[in-house]
Amino acid sequence: MLEKPSNTFDVIVVGAGPAGMSAAIEASNRGLTTLVLDDQPEPGGQIYRGVKSDRLADKSILGVDYYAGATLVDEFLECDAQYKSGATVWEVSADLRVAFSRQGVSQFAHGRNLVVATGAVERPVPIPGWTLPGVMTLGSAQILLKTSGAVPAGNYIVAGEGPLLFLTAAQLIRAGAPPTAILETGDRRKALAFAANPLACFSGLGAIAKGLRWLGEIRRAGVQHYRNVRMLSAHGDGRLSHVSFEVGSVPHRLDADTLFLHQGVAPQMNLPASLGCSLGWDGEKKIWKPMTGQYGLSSRENVYVVGDGAQILGADAAQHSGRLAAIRIAKIHLSGDTINVEAQERRHLRALKTERRFRRVLDKAHMPADEYLVPPRDETIVCRCEEVTAGELRAATKSGCSGINQLKFFTRAGMGPCQARTCGLTCSMLMAAESGVQPDKVGYVNIRPPIKPVLLGELASLAEKQGA
């Protein structure tokens, strides 16, 4: 009654990054009617963002790995899937009716299957002063460079943990805008983690070679490089002016106009969580993630979660995982040459296994130091929206909050407009640490629709259309 048949699809894919594009290509090539909804103006996800429209005449800045993404984007744009850019999904109902907003107008589409490919978000980096203007995620530097060809002006510092630190610094050095300093919060255990797993390293030789090349570029540029950075804080009166930290109990202070923070990434969970998909705590990687089987199926019937939104394995693995889910859906919905299908499934599963092996070592090498996971200093803001501090969260935990949702109601942490996207992981880990249990005992905050704020006028016009 509500939907016209043209609004019903075999597969609705949310997200047009590597996983979502691959799922859509595979599904539509197999004859499944496919709709792709993505909230960005162009396909590519964050990793290949702007790859078809980038403004940099000097292609060496972003490098060949980035521009290689254009092939996938082209294949996606040419496939039979219907693609809607700038489409923000704000609710998916139990029967897979997808509500999305586009150019200020909301509408529905109906899916027989849903493929969630909403990617990753940066881990929160709660340090004193991280809410100051001038403090940003490292990913934001990538986004500004890719979409607009914009580079930081003035002094800037890159701080945290993970390969993205070196990649971004190397790219900005090539762009003639080197950082003042790189502050690594990790230590030299990286080398140990790699040395302990020669087999895994062998499958990751290409990645290791790239990492060493970036480090070489950084060294040649003469960028100050600190390791074992502790007690990192951002300071300024209304705006970042300097950064302080300790290395081996020796205090340091550096002036900076911008500070980019990074401690790795975690699955973006608001859509699957709002659908009631089971979430699980990954104690090895210290992240929450939607529980999925090997083909991406979540705990909810006909709902698949693929790519970094399910498991952080990077862009190449995301493509295999997107295709696997689409093949599985095609197998259920269409009849055909299943022998051929199984060979393809095996190929994607093998590729994923290889990626997983090296990623495990990489994650171990780049695990954030404890103080960047659970902020030890009470004054540190954890929930940016509602300005709830680590001290307030600890006090509420001690006063007897029985679970993460009670902590949320008592303190308002996670109740602001970002709906715990930024603080959810920290809140869960902090409460667990304070209670002396693992985060799976504490849980993750309930996420309820709408998962993105939707204007009242839009809802009203939608109601009128539905009533007609």
Add this chain to the structure above:
Amino acid sequence: MFKYHDSIVGVSGDDLVEIFIDDRPVKACKGDNLATVLLVNGLLPVRTNPVSGAPRSPYCMMGTCFECLVELDGESNHQACMTTVRHGMRLKRRLSLS
């Protein structure tokens, strides 16, 4: 706090549109989002936090953190980083004086 790289194309003449930020005309590159326009023009902070009045600015640039909420053509709570510039747009920063 950000500037366009020297080697870029698409930032002159027909590539530009005019928008209004706090009623002042500002030239913006087609394809840029509003948060980028605010950052390359040094217009910080972008808003104040409603709980404390503390100044805030874009943090994630990908629609996750909601720190870049602005008033757009009279409607509040638009994510600047998720909004591509259009000729004649009127953006207002929401700054309280606390």
